[in-house]
Amino acid sequence: MNRLYHESEDWVRQGACRNYDPELFFPVSTTGPGRETVELAKAICRSCAVRQECLRWALRAGEAHGVWGATTPEERRYLRRELLPAAS
Numbered sequence: 001m002n003r004l005y006h007e008s009e010d011w012v013r014q015g016a017c018r019n020y021d022p023e024l025f026f027p028v029s030t031t032g033p034g035r036e037t038v039e040l041a042k043a044i045c046r047s048c049a050v051r052q053e054c055l056r057w058a059l060r061a062g063e064a065h066g067v068w069g070a071t072t073p074e075e076r077r078y079l080r081r082e083l084l085p086a087a088s
């Protein structure tokens with residue numbers, strides 16, 4: 001995982017994505033040709049032991065790019081509106 005800015009989080013060291021190319025989790029788009037990359041990244045996330053921690057972090061941080069916890073930026077924006085109305 002090439003996400004050093006939150007390496008202080010303990011769960012990061014257990015992320016399944018550490019064994020994959022970071023670019024897989026940052027596709028150029030989430031539609032068109034990028035869709036296949038997104039689905040591959042999501043499949044890795046779904047097998048990840050720290051998926052919930054990762055998603056919680058991305059929602060709290062307002063992470064605007066990449067696949068985190070098996071979600072795209074668009075899906076996280078939706079979740080933030082639904083789950084964290086005060087944060088939007």
Ligand code: SF4
Nearest residue numbers: 015017045048054069
């Ligand atoms: S849920 Fe996905 S992005 Fe998050 S740590 Fe696991 S593999 Fe990495």
